[in-house]
Amino acid sequence: MPAAFELSKVSVVRPGKVLLDHVSWTVEEDQRWVVLGPNGAGKTTLMQIISATAHPSSGKVRILGSKLGKVDVFELRTRIGHTSTAVADRIPPGESVSNTIMSAAHAVLGRWQEQYDDEDRARARQMMGEMGITALADRTFGTLSEGERKRVLIARALMTDPELLLLDEPAAGLDLGAREDLMSSLEMLSNSPEAPVLVMVSHHVEEIPVGFTHVLLLRDGKVVSQGPIESTLTGETLSATFGSRIQLTRDGGRYAARRAAYGHRADNTGEAR
Template identity: 55%
Template sequence: MVHVLEFNDVSVVRNGRAIIDGLTWRVDESERWVILGPNGAGKSTILQLAAAMLHPTKGEADVLGERLGRVNVFDLRTRIGFSATNLARRIPPYETVDNAILTAAYAVTGRWREEYDKVDHDRAREVIEAWDLEALAARTFGTLSDGEQKRVQVARAVMTDPELMLLDEPAGSLDLGAREDLLYSLTEYAKSPLAPAIVMVTHHVEEIPPGFTHAMLLADGKAVHAGPIGETITNEKLSEAFGRSLEVSSSGDRYTARAAD
């Protein structure tokens, strides 16, 4: 198998505190990973490393076969799809949805004077249709609901046909209907043999799309457990990661969790 991510004893230290502490982890091209853990566990920091937006303080981090610290990260980032709320804030509110997606071809967040080829326009239309955004294409980003903006963010990340997809709380803050609509689309994407490796961060097991294969549970910057999803999302392991007694149940490929009685 091809490792799209390979971290060996990776630590990220800020102000003397290890945000990530000695992480060794590998992601293969056919895998779909979800990362869960309490606030401050280091979930988003791992995504920043995987997105080549951050370098480890210690250890070796390889992304798509390239060693961080020895590669032009600007070139590397063009091969990675990344959807996160902080990136969405950089999309101008007056930008139309079709342009918000199209501009991913140049890794910019606002249309200016750059010229796009026919292949870029064709790809943008293909993505807009695949993510059910046709009715929103002419709308401006700032007029969309949270759920609509989240869908545009993911579609934008898909636009460049990435070799690695990173999703930072894609269903965060969504109402039930919007969450389920987005999870349906993410499920279809995750199950496609043409999709790249995917790593998603979430706080809630209810937001794990069917089709995800592996899970990592973090606590205090350390990987408490990691492996096949069915072996990792369990009462004992989830309780250890979150520091309280939890009960997990599943129906089909969906999970729910609550405090144990």
């Protein structure tokens, strides 16, 4: 089975700042990854690389079988779904939810003169159904709550049946109820055999949906640890990533983290001692 993407010793350097430092990372087609790290860790830059919207300063990148730098990135991007606040900010507030989702078929934000057929409309209805937002079809994007917007963005990203889906902090800014609604949708997506390869960026272990299989931990542009989530995500690796003694617990497949009690440290299992 070919890898969904491969990064080999990838670095991104900007004047006065190393954003990524020799990152090597391979994601297979049957995996679901979460990328964790503090602000400034390089998570956004990493997502720009694997979404083919930025090139590394050095190193090699292969995405969906194509080598970055030797492929038409505009064609490659049509095979990648991407959700972020930057996408949300560009959607016209008066656009209906159904049109917001359907317009992804033409890679535009907002209906213009493009034509849609019954297959496009059926696909949009299917995506709304899968994300539990069918009732929002005629609502305008500007009237939605933050949680509703996040689910609309994911439905839009899935509209073109992408091979790779990138979720950049999908739960950011959500209240507890909206976050749990989103987690439920993402859990169903991650457990679907027809789902694309999933990569999600987050600051918080509480936002990792059940069903995600692997984790990459970043700090200061460097990989702290990576691998299967059950063995890689520990109190020890979280402490190294966030620069604080962290106790990690797991219940029903969901994670929770808090600062380890004073005078104790987190061991490899995440328990304070």
